[in-house]
Amino acid sequence: MKILVTGASGNVGSYVVKELLNMDEIVVAGGTKTQKLINKFGSKVEAVLFDFTDETTFDNALKDVDRVFLMRPPHLGKPEDLYPFIDAMKRHNIKLVSFLSLMGVENNTIPPHHKIEKYIEKMDISYAHVRPGFFMQNISGVHSVEIREKDEIFIPAGKSKTSFIDAKDIGLSVATLLHEHVKYKNTAHTITGPHALDYYQVAETLSKVTGRKITYTKPGFLKYRRYYINKRGLDKTYVNVTVALYFMTRMGTAKDVTNEFYKLTGKKPQTLEEFARDNLQSFVK
Numbered sequence: 313m314k315i316l317v318t319g320a321s322g323n324v325g326s327y328v329v330k331e332l333l334n335m336d337e338i339v340v341a342g343g344t345k346t347q348k349l350i351n352k353f354g355s356k357v358e359a360v361l362f363d364f365t366d367e368t369t370f371d372n373a374l375k376d377v378d379r380v381f382l383m384r385p386p387h388l389g390k391p392e393d394l395y396p397f398i399d400a401m402k403r404h405n406i407k408l409v410s411f412l413s414l415m416g417v418e419n420n421t422i423p424p425h426h427k428i429e430k431y432i433e434k435m436d437i438s439y440a441h442v443r444p445g446f447f448m449q450n451i452s453g454v455h456s457v458e459i460r461e462k463d464e465i466f467i468p469a470g471k472s473k474t475s476f477i478d479a480k481d482i483g484l485s486v487a488t489l490l491h492e493h494v495k496y497k498n499t500a501h502t503i504t505g506p507h508a509l510d511y512y513q514v515a516e517t518l519s520k521v522t523g524r525k526i527t528y529t530k531p532g533f534l535k536y537r538r539y540y541i542n543k544r545g546l547d548k549t550y551v552n553v554t555v556a557l558y559f560m561t562r563m564g565t566a567k568d569v570t571n572e573f574y575k576l577t578g579k580k581p582q583t584l585e586e587f588a589r590d591n592l593q594s595f596v597k
């Protein structure tokens with residue numbers, strides 16, 4: 313039987329695919345842009361059209377599939393957006409779903425991930441929830457523009473600490489859970505990177521790796537929101553969600569460090585410095 317990877321072109325999904333192939337699993341890679349998947353993975357996977365908002369794509373994506381990596385595309389803000397597909401997984405007798413959730417949602421009902429976890433459990437589908445900390449890819453991705461162009465980290469996280477994790481390590485964790493699905497039935501895993509760092513320490517690390525003086529400017533929420541919506545032109549809903557997440561971060565919700573990644577994989581998680589060196593091209597002008 314096969315494993316369906318949703319969001320297969322995304323930060324985490326692309327590593328889930330890679331690690332599952334290393335484990336000799338047969339992978340169905342799902343997304344709304346199949347050509348992107350073909351360009352990325354070639355003939356190593358079966359690329360299928362899959363859209364959470366189009367139920368007619370579900371049966372084909374789940375054909376001969378018995379395990380699923382489930383992720384919520386960031387622009388689908390309502391948990392209910394994922395329910396029709398979770399219902400379809402139930403109909404297809406999926407043996408294990410590994411859902412990309414979020415650190416701390418077991419005690420926080422506000423992020424959509426909380427209700428999605430609960431819905432999977434209510435539908436009585438075997439699960440292995442993955443609750444990661446913030447991705448290092450946020451720094452090399454959406455926040456890299458100001459680092460490259462102005463030598464600034466422009467994130468409203470105050471003095472709070474974050475136990476950043478590399479999406480690559482999340483991918484390996486998810487692949488392990490899906491590959492060893494019997495062992496990990498009905499479990500939840502909070503996985504983090506090795507250190508909790510504030511953004512002054514992130515700036516120090518990036519300065520060391522790039523050889524330039526990178527500064528953390530510690531903007532307030534309003535300034536950040538205005539800049540990201542008006543200057544960067546990012547979607548308002550997306551920016552509002554990030555404001556809420558950075559508010560929670562300031563409350564200390566992103567700082568816990570766990571050894572769950574080591575327990576699952578026997579490996580040490582990537583440090584931010586190693587990540588910055590591997591992704592140097594994201595930070596150079």
Ligand SMILES: NC(=O)c1ccc[n+]([C@@H]2O[C@H](COP(=O)([O-])OP(=O)(O)OC[C@H]3O[C@@H](n4cnc5c(N)ncnc54)[C@H](OP(=O)(O)O)[C@@H]3O)[C@@H](O)[C@H]2O)c1
Pocket residue numbers: 318319320321322323324325342343344345346348362363364365383384385386412413414415444445446447450
């Ligand atoms: N960033 C963080 O620090 C962090 C921390 C913890 C949890 N998370 C959670 O991680 C998730 C995001 O994961 P990611 O960063 O790996 O995603 P990502 O890189 O933003 O990729 C989004 C994926 O969703 C697919 N997609 C978009 N619209 C779709 C639709 N209508 N139906 C099906 N697929 C669709 C896209 O593929 P196509 O373009 O081919 O459709 C793409 O592969 C979010 O739920 C977020 O809350 C993030």
